[in-house]
């Protein structure tokens with residue numbers, strides 16, 4: 001019943017619903033997708049119960065459809081996220097985010113202050129390590145930036 | 154290996170490492186070969202390191218090559234704010250290979266991406282110093298006659314010491330047993346230990362430094378620096394614990410050798426210097442042969 005009520009309150013006509021975002025990473029996802037800089041109507045729910053994530057967040061954006069590369073950027077912080085593409089109140093497509101397989105280029109910041117990418121005009125570049133949580137290994141300074149220290153550019 | 158930059162010891166496979174060590178042995182037997190006649194090697198030291206620079210320059214000079222470059226950033230266009238990329242692209246016009254040392258971590262990898270000529274990393278901050286690792290391996294092989302199945306003791310600062318990390322990683326090719334001797338604050342980081350766990354390589358950790366070394370083949374000493382300690386009291390407690398004294402070598406194996414990347418402060422007593430098991434000064438000489446091997450190999454001459 002609850003689910004139905006929630007849907008009613010915040011249903012969107014056309015746009016994208018991003019579900020299964022870890023609650024603590026909601027604002028990172030907002031920043032990565034640039035949602036703080038657009039004029040579209042946005043509904044955000046946070047700290048919702050989730051069997052899988054503990055607390056989760058959900059974002060509904062009216063009249064916005066993302067390119068695949070754009071959406072895959074959020075895999076760094078919300079690898080479990082699921083997208084529903086809505087047209088005329090109906091889910092017309094479901095998408096999952098995909099973790100970049102090889103290199104992550106120009107998305108995240110290296111956490112090592114002595115790294116060349118933090119001292120010169122050098123685009124960041126990481127290989128992806130799949131440990132308990134996703135982590136990034138800097139191609140330049142070889143230091144690992146873990147999930148908790150990930151800052152998205 | 155021809156034209157391939159050497160930025161990190163992990164750029165070289167086991168076979169490539171062994172090839173460099175074999176070449177170094179050839180140069181030790183016959184150091185007077187004019188193989189670099191007509192070549193120009195750039196030596197860019199964005200921070201001073203006299204020891205490393207002289208070793209490279211000696212290697213190039215003995216092989217008849219010419220050297221251009223600078224020994225500290227203050228005397229170069231870098232001090233006028235030139236970017237690393239611009240410096241590298243400019244110098245690449247004038248040279249066949251660039252040796253660089255830079256205080257910023259990852260600078261050598263970046264240079265290797267933008268440079269049309271190969272880069273040899275002579276140290277990028279706390280990150281990598283692969284020619285030191287290769288000369289350490291050469292020293293181990295020369296003194297032990299092999300690299301396989303050795304008991305390697307790493308002593309001192311195992312947390313921040315890049316030389317011990319790189320040496321440890323490179324030695325994993327050769328089925329070693331490691332002993333890590335370090336104060337609590339400077340222990341071998343977990344990421345390296347789990348790397349060893351994954352490879353099934355044995356290691357033991359000690360906080361005291363006593364007669365454990367009796368079964369060592371190699372004792373690799375490093376500096377324990379005051380500035381590494383958040384609590385000065387901790388430094389005071391341990392500063393005299395990780396010092397190798399001559400009497401400690403009494404019951405050690407005949408083949409055992411003491412290595413140190415130099416410069417030392419007080420971690421090896423001077424009374425060790427005359428012991429035939431002290432190898433650190435010869436180790437430094439091995440750096441010249443190893444760097445000859447690295448440069449000629451990358452230039453495709455050897």
Ligand SMILES: [Zn+2]
Nearest residue numbers: 110115138141
């Ligand atoms: Zn980095």
